[in-house]
Amino acid sequence: MNCTVQYLDFLSDVNKNVLLGTVSFRKPLKVSKSESKRRAILDNAYRLFRAQGFDGTSMAHITSEVGGSKATLYSHFPSKEELFVECMMAALENYMSDTLKHLDASRADPEAALRSFGTSVLNFICSPEQVEVRRLMIAEAARSGTGKLFFDKIAALRSQVSSFLATCMASGLLRRDDPDLAADHLGALLEAEILEPLLLHVRETVPDEEETALAARRAVAAFLRAYAPAAPPIKLAARSNASPRRLSPHEL
Amino acid sequence: MKTKTESKRQAIIQAAAEVFREVGFDRASMSDIRERIGGSKATLYNYFPSKEKLFFEVMHHAKEVELEAITSELDADADDVKRELVRFGQKFISVLYSADAIAVRRLTIAESRHSDIGKLSFEQATVPIEKQVAEFLRKVMKRGALRTADPKIAAMHLLSLLESELLQRVLLGVIDSLKPEALNAAVRRAVEVFLFGYELR
Numbered sequence: 001m002n003c004t005v006q007y008l009d010f011l012s013d014v015n016k017n018v019l020l021g022t023v024s025f026r027k028p029l030k031v032s033k034s035e036s037k038r039r040a041i042l043d044n045a046y047r048l049f050r051a052q053g054f055d056g057t058s059m060a061h062i063t064s065e066v067g068g069s070k071a072t073l074y075s076h077f078p079s080k081e082e083l084f085v086e087c088m089m090a091a092l093e094n095y096m097s098d099t100l101k102h103l104d105a106s107r108a109d110p111e112a113a114l115r116s117f118g119t120s121v122l123n124f125i126c127s128p129e130q131v132e133v134r135r136l137m138i139a140e141a142a143r144s145g146t147g148k149l150f151f152d153k154i155a156a157l158r159s160q161v162s163s164f165l166a167t168c169m170a171s172g173l174l175r176r177d178d179p180d181l182a183a184d185h186l187g188a189l190l191e192a193e194i195l196e197p198l199l200l201h202v203r204e205t206v207p208d209e210e211e212t213a214l215a216a217r218r219a220v221a222a223f224l225r226a227y228a229p230a231a232p233p234i235k236l237a238a239r240s241n242a243s244p245r246r247l248s249p250h251e252l
Numbered sequence: 253m254k255t256k257t258e259s260k261r262q263a264i265i266q267a268a269a270e271v272f273r274e275v276g277f278d279r280a281s282m283s284d285i286r287e288r289i290g291g292s293k294a295t296l297y298n299y300f301p302s303k304e305k306l307f308f309e310v311m312h313h314a315k316e317v318e319l320e321a322i323t324s325e326l327d328a329d330a331d332d333v334k335r336e337l338v339r340f341g342q343k344f345i346s347v348l349y350s351a352d353a354i355a356v357r358r359l360t361i362a363e364s365r366h367s368d369i370g371k372l373s374f375e376q377a378t379v380p381i382e383k384q385v386a387e388f389l390r391k392v393m394k395r396g397a398l399r400t401a402d403p404k405i406a407a408m409h410l411l412s413l414l415e416s417e418l419l420q421r422v423l424l425g426v427i428d429s430l431k432p433e434a435l436n437a438a439v440r441r442a443v444e445v446f447l448f449g450y451e452l453r
Contacts, residue, residue: 132365138423139362143278147425154420181417185445188416192408196378199361200370222409226449 038076040066046087050132054084054140084140085149088133095124096157103164110173111224118190118216119209125191126207131198158183165227174227182227189219256299263289264299269310277307277355304363308372311356316377318347323384328391333398334447341414341439348415349430354422361423382407389450398450406450413442 031039044065048057059080063070077083099120103113124130141147158180165186166179174182193215197203207215267288271280282303286296300306322343330336347353364370382404389410390403398406417438421427 135361135365138358141423142358142425151421151424151426154424181441184416185413185442188412188419189409192412193405197374199364200374200378201364202371202374218405219409222449226445228448 041073041076042087042090045083049084049087050136054144081144081146081149085146085153088137089153092130100160110168111220114220115216118220119213122190122194122212122216123209126194126198126212128206135199172229175229186223189223190216192219261299264296265310268306272307272310304359307359308356308369311352312373315347315353315356319344319377319381322347323381326388328388333392334443337443338440341443342436345414345435345439346432349418349422349435358423382411385410399452401450410446413446414439416442
């Protein structure tokens with residue numbers, strides 16, 4: 001996750017560029033040589049992978065676009081798979097770390113906090129560029145063996161949502177349950193109305209703020225009802241075989 | 253160019269279905285399929301311009317029919333709504349998460365930018381299934397077993413929740429074979445959360 005840390009401070013640029021439909025990895029402030037090299041690599045790799053796909057892009061081609069040696073490239077990214085995943089996820093990681101800062105459990109109104117978080121996440125993931133990234137991610141995951149790398153990054157982002165939900169559970173705002181499961185449920189509710197037509201290229205128009213806000217409002221309302229303190233905890237499956245509360249890798 | 257016939261088309265679909273089942277999508281080739289039916293490669297491509305299109309036709313259509321049949325069994329008069337939804341969800345998810353269906357889905361998403369495959373899938377599978385589920389929920393709401401809400405939105409929430417623990421892990425290939433017990437437990441959790449969200453309180 002060092003990528004996230006590195007890019008924390010150009011987030012406002014990311015936001016702006018998302019609205020314009022372009023995300024750049026460039027940072028206006030002064031950066032070290034190695035860091036600017038890394039960004040140049042990410043920038044070029046991102047462009048090439050999107051234009052030509054994973055198989056159609058070689059490390060040699062990326063090197064020739066960036067300049068410098070292949071050894072330098074490999075010193076930054078040990079494999080094409082890792083470079084692919086890093087450059088595809090960078091914008092999402094940057095955006096999420098900014099958005100997650102506003103998800104503060106100490107806020108007076110956690111419903112409002114969840115709503116604005118949900119709207120913000122939907123605005124971002126529904127941008128044409130992010131829809132394309134997700135499509136590419138799914139398309140390449142099985143073939144190039146990058147699925148696990150993508151998933152680890154997504155799981156790391158999700159765990160930040162989980163810890164917010166865990167705090168809400170601890171303070172009695174939500175009933176106690178597995179916070180990771182709750183985060184999966186929240187994510188599914190947020191995406192429920194909006195994502196599939198974009199992903200399947202059925203819909204070309206980008207949802208506007210009003211639409212994403214409405215979808216987020218409905219999702220958060222259903223989520224808060226479902227996880228309201230009054231509701232009983234989710235019963236485990238047949239107690240006899242004591243199934244865990246959510247899917248774990250060894251279970252699958 | 254010779255005129256296309258339905259019987260030839262069906263013969264191709266039949267042969268393709270066999271080849272895809274035997275060797276899977278990645279290893280199947282248009283040449284394998286052509287060998288099985290005879291004739292020229294040009295003829296084959298005249299009917300189906302790509303392996304993807306053919307695969308979609310062969311595999312998607314069967315799943316679509318099956319999923320719609322499962323959805324149409326939803327009984328709005330069932331006394332136990334939860335039991336009805338769990339029964340539906342478990343059948344639905346077991347078909348949707350079969351290895352074939354996942355391969356089709358991944359391909360559909362991947363190819364949707366370059367072809368109308370995504371549009372076909374959305375219009376022929378997603379929309380009718382959502383409609384059926386919404387109709388079921390509308391009736392259940394009407395008889396007072398769930399709180400009144402927009403049934404269309406509720407249907408989308410339900411369908412999305414059913415996949416909440418599975419979709420990303422499976423599409424990213426983190427897990428490729430799912431034990432039925434694990435699937436069933438995930439469905440049960442999703443239905444419970446849905447009902448907490450939509451029950452009368």
